[in-house]
Amino acid sequence: ADYKPVTDARLANPEPENWLLTKGNYAGWSYTPLEQITPQNVSKLRPVWSAATNVGSGHEAPAIVNGDYMFVSTPRNQVLAFDSKTGRVLWRYQREMPEGFGALHMTNRGVALWGDKVYIASIDCMISALDAKTGKLVWEAEVCNWQTDSAYITSAPLVVKGKVIVGPSGGEFGVRGFLKAFDAQTGKLAWTRYSVPAPGEPGSETWPQQGQWKDSWKNGGGTMWMPGNYDAKNDVIYWGVGNGAPWLGDQRPGDNLFLTSVLSLNPDNGNIISHFQYHWNDSWDWAGMNAPTLVEFDRNGKKVPGLISAQRNGNLYWLDRDAKGKITYQKSTPYVKNTVFTSIDPKTGRPTYDEAAKPATNKTATYCPSLWGGKDWPYEAYNPKTGLLYIPFNDNHCMTLTGMIQPRIPGQWSAGVDINKLDLKVADNFPFIGGIQAWSVDGGKEVWRQTYKHSWNWGSILTTASGVLFAGGTNDRKFRAYDAKSGKLLWEFPTPSGIISPPSSFSIDGKQYIAVVSGWGVDAQWIQGKMHDQAGWEKAVPEGGSVWVFALGD
Numbered sequence: 394a395d396y397k398p399v400t401d402a403r404l405a406n407p408e409p410e411n412w413l414l415t416k417g418n419y420a421g422w423s424y425t426p427l428e429q430i431t432p433q434n435v436s437k438l439r440p441v442w443s444a445a446t447n448v449g450s451g452h453e454a455p456a457i458v459n460g461d462y463m464f465v466s467t468p469r470n471q472v473l474a475f476d477s478k479t480g481r482v483l484w485r486y487q488r489e490m491p492e493g494f495g496a497l498h499m500t501n502r503g504v505a506l507w508g509d510k511v512y513i514a515s516i517d518c519m520i521s522a523l524d525a526k527t528g529k530l531v532w533e534a535e536v537c538n539w540q541t542d543s544a545y546i547t548s549a550p551l552v553v554k555g556k557v558i559v560g561p562s563g564g565e566f567g568v569r570g571f572l573k574a575f576d577a578q579t580g581k582l583a584w585t586r587y588s589v590p591a592p593g594e595p596g597s598e599t600w601p602q603q604g605q606w607k608d609s610w611k612n613g614g615g616t617m618w619m620p621g622n623y624d625a626k627n628d629v630i631y632w633g634v635g636n637g638a639p640w641l642g643d644q645r646p647g648d649n650l651f652l653t654s655v656l657s658l659n660p661d662n663g664n665i666i667s668h669f670q671y672h673w674n675d676s677w678d679w680a681g682m683n684a685p686t687l688v689e690f691d692r693n694g695k696k697v698p699g700l701i702s703a704q705r706n707g708n709l710y711w712l713d714r715d716a717k718g719k720i721t722y723q724k725s726t727p728y729v730k731n732t733v734f735t736s737i738d739p740k741t742g743r744p745t746y747d748e749a750a751k752p753a754t755n756k757t758a759t760y761c762p763s764l765w766g767g768k769d770w771p772y773e774a775y776n777p778k779t780g781l782l783y784i785p786f787n788d789n790h791c792m793t794l795t796g797m798i799q800p801r802i803p804g805q806w807s808a809g810v811d812i813n814k815l816d817l818k819v820a821d822n823f824p825f826i827g828g829i830q831a832w833s834v835d836g837g838k839e840v841w842r843q844t845y846k847h848s849w850n851w852g853s854i855l856t857t858a859s860g861v862l863f864a865g866g867t868n869d870r871k872f873r874a875y876d877a878k879s880g881k882l883l884w885e886f887p888t889p890s891g892i893i894s895p896p897s898s899f900s901i902d903g904k905q906y907i908a909v910v911s912g913w914g915v916d917a918q919w920i921q922g923k924m925h926d927q928a929g930w931e932k933a934v935p936e937g938g939s940v941w942v943f944a945l946g947d
């Protein structure tokens with residue numbers, strides 16, 4: 394079939410029938426304007442086709458759809474192309490894993506599209522451009538060196554104006570985070586931007602300049618391991634920055650810009666325009682890796698550009714952004730229990746801490762939420778019709794950590810805590826752990842919630858113009874539909890494994906489809922094991938990847 398090239402204009406204004414970007418649009422909404430599937434008829438949803446991916450581990454990539462072509466990336470550096478309507482396999486690309494390779498998170502969060510190419514960042518630090526029609530390799534380039542940098546890539550790339558932008562992971566291996574941008578046509582490196590400034594660069598004054606920790610910036614963390622968002626109108630990208638390395642903040646005294654922050658950047662050269670740091674001197678692995686969602690706030694009857702973001706630290710943030718990309722704190726509120734922040738400066742958003750709840754070297758501290766946060770990487774969703782932000786959250790869990798000095802050995806855990814002693818504690822008689830919260834963006838209030846007594850929630854959310862939410866994320870393998878206005882459960886379907894991939898939607902010949910990839914693994918699986926020990930939950934969730942496509946039956 395013909396392949397319609399993906400242009401800058403199409404990415405900035407994606408047609409409703411396709412799903413060209415990880416989160417559906419550059420604003421990060423995870424929203425489809427399609428309206429055929431409604432709260433009234435969603436109970437008639439039936440599988441149309443499914444396909445095994447032939448690999449295990451956690452499948453965290455959405456189905457990306459451009460007309461008749463659907464692209465799904467999987468763990469182990471694989472990209473599958475399907476006929477969107479029938480599920481026929483068009484091609485399969487697999488980049489061989491290097492011998493001896495290991496990473497902390499064996500997953501991939503999806504491909505990016507531009508022109509006639511498909512871009513995949515592989516776990517062994519490479520970025521590859523494939524021919525969309527054939528799957529043939531067109532170019533490849535090195536983003537990092539997995540052996541010498543101890544880095545790996547799980548992120549989906551983001552393409553902005555002909556540049557493919559991606560950052561590696563490795564916050565627990567002492568990687569100093571960065572983004573790289575490559576020419577989408579040729580693979581030539583366009584720019585590199587570190588999240589932690591070198592001495593003399595703006596922000597370096599927030600890192601130790603002398604003494605025992607003067608070199609801490611070199612391995613300070615701040616990996617940018619989730620795709621950013623883009624304000625196409627004003628030409629500004631927004632990217633989240635991860636946790637500090639090692640985790641203990643006393644080993645890098647100072648605020649440590651730009652860890653656990655959102656950065657606004659110029660996509661042409663990666664220059665930092667502005668930032669907001671969610672919390673200073675991170676000591677909890679509360680990474681700020683999820684870019685905030687681009688919305689507009691209603692202010693005195695006027696629409697003003699804003700950012701909203703449910704952060705891992707358990708706070709929900711409202712930030713202003715202007716046409717130049719300047720970010721200004723507006724307000725925040727806890728959406729899960731946080732035992733660390735004793736107050737937040739209403740002007741600056743800067744928190745003060747209960748020192749007893751801040752882990753440090755040779756000190757044991759207990760804090761809530763645990764390192765997995767009020768929410769981890771799964772995407773929130775925004776629906777402009779309901780005006781609600783939907784947050785996949787986890788509450789009633791805490792962590793006890795003891796800090797230590799851990800030498801940095803390439804490729805090895807060096808977060809400054811014993812990896813076997815990540816002491817997750819759930820609340821006694823917890824009423825639930827996971828769930829979905831719906832928040833009014835303008836009203837600033839929670840409107841409804843769904844809670845899961847027997848599961849964490851690892852499910853990114855899709856919302857539709859017709860008022861439906863789709864989400865997996867639970868250990869019972871179910872894919873669910875909810876009423877976006879009320880939160881009422883409308884439909885559910887058990888897939889072969891648990892779902893931790895973002896659902897997406899597309900339409901062909903006037904028929905709307907919902908796609909999702911089933912395939913439990915990574916931290917969702919790790920926590921399930923801990924919940925077995927703590928609360929007697931089933932130890933394992935069946936694994937193995939499969940793609941599912943649904944539509945309304947008769």
Ligand SMILES: O=C(O)c1cc(C(=O)O)c2c(n1)C(=O)C(=O)c1cc(C(=O)O)[nH]c1-2
Pocket residue numbers: 451453498500546547548561562563564565616618635636678680764765769770914915916917
């Ligand atoms: O600091 C990092 O570089 C980094 C990377 C990743 C990743 O690439 O998946 C995760 C984390 N940190 C992390 O802290 C975390 O909780 C996490 C969960 C998952 C997952 O896929 O379930 N990845 C990651």
Ligand SMILES: [Ca+2]
Pocket residue numbers: 564565635636678680
């Ligand atoms: Ca991390």
